[in-house]
Amino acid sequence: MRILLARHGQTAANAEKRFQGQLDCPLNEEGHRQAVRLAHLLVQWQPERLYTSDLRRSIATANPAARLFGVEPVASPVFREYSWGVLEGLTWLEIEKEYPALFLKLGHDLRGAAIPGQEPLHEFRQRLKQGLALLMDEGGSSSVALVGHGRYLNALLVEFLGLDFNGPWPFSFASAAVTVLEVSGGRRRLLTFNEECHLTGENDA
16 A cells, blocks of 8 residues: 655745644645645545644645545544644744753754653654554555644654654655655555655646
8 A cells, every 4th residue: 555645735834934833823825835736746646545634734735635536534633743832833043032041952952852841752652653553554545645744744754664763753844745655565665755846836726
């Protein structure tokens, strides 16, 4: 089976380089254009199931694809973005001004720094495992798609490939880019990563 991963389209917070986390930010104009272009790529794979985070930027990104190939998207909090706690809504410059000591720690170890209000990593990993189980529950499907979030997809790919969860999470997902995974005979493979060719097309209708 194939698993298609797509990050949501651009938001104003993305454009301003703010930590979004679980803030429910809407797509901006560019994000809506990206969602339409994403739909025209996903339709080539004809996914039989379409999952999305329950945050509206993810749902709005999935909706054009759902309409195009007639699949009802399933929104679940299991796929919600990681919570950055007090950092949510802030830029790096604002963090430096408001939390100078924390800013220094983040510069040395973003994942290891204790951020007030953040989602504990062990709980985040449990959500990842639940999400991956949903995606890999074939139910006769030859392909499924998930429209999600950058940090979630980064960690999900680490988990899928069996990499060290406590080591680096090296994957960076661009807005509305597509990554394709394959599960076959017990083997897991990364087929394509961060495909963006569709985002330069003319499919905005």
